[in-house]
Amino acid sequence: MGVIERPTFSSDASRRIYEYVERNGTVARHKVMDVVSLPSAEFESHLESLKADGYLEEDGGTLQIAVEFGAVAEHETNERTFVVRPGRQSDFDGLIETIRDVTAEETYVVAEAIAEELLYEDAVTRHNTVKSRMFFVATIDGDVVGWTHLDLPQVDQLRGTAQQTVGVREAHQGHGIGSKLLQRGLEWAEANGYRKVYNSVPITNDRALEFLTEHGWDTEAIRRNHYEIDGDPVDEVMMAREL
Known part of the structure; x- marks a missing residue:
């Protein structure tokens, strides 16, 4: 499953299994089966389908969402x-x-x-x-x-x-x-x-603004008095990088 693809499911049971794991990060498979209240054989069928489709992965009985972000x-x-x-x-x-x-x-x-x-x-x-x-x-x-x-x-x-x-x-x-x-x-x-990535930092964070500028980011907008830091209004600098 590519990370920007929206998950789609063949059944309500598959959706409930995925959503429970997605909300909880990592979950023991027996816990998921108990929460979604499915018979073991039906749960096993839906789980295997989710794993085969690349939505979930299992390691030693622990489930988590399977989203491939790249190599080490x-x-x-x-x-x-x-x-x-x-x-x-x-x-x-x-x-x-x-x-x-x-x-x-x-x-x-x-x-x-x-x-x-x-x-x-x-x-x-x-x-x-x-x-x-x-x-x-x-x-x-x-x-x-x-x-x-x-x-x-x-x-x-x-x-x-x-x-x-x-x-x-x-x-x-x-x-x-x-x-x-x-x-x-x-x-x-x-x-x-x-097509674009942005990063927003307080105008007082000189180190971050210098770092982003050195790496080719541009100031796209300034939101006046967007933050209140130590009781004082502080502008937010919205930095952007076109891809």
């Missing part, structure tokens, strides 16, 4: 060796900690909102008929040190644009990790038919 890539730069790969549910805690590490150093309101959304939904990847969400992560020795996130609306009028965020833990900045993450997200978006 290893990079070596400035005395750092790191891996950039698709985010998984097992990265959940590392993602939250990394986003909070970044937002503790610089004001990045959209990233803060994403962390809260992750905590509320308890799922890294989302893919339904309304929206999709995906992550690539950078890891060092298995630990998440950076991320790039793409928010992918499924509404027809919005499906040509995606929102991207990117961040790297303070201790690992200055080694090209953010550049590799940003580029990985852009390459994926372009390969999947998106």
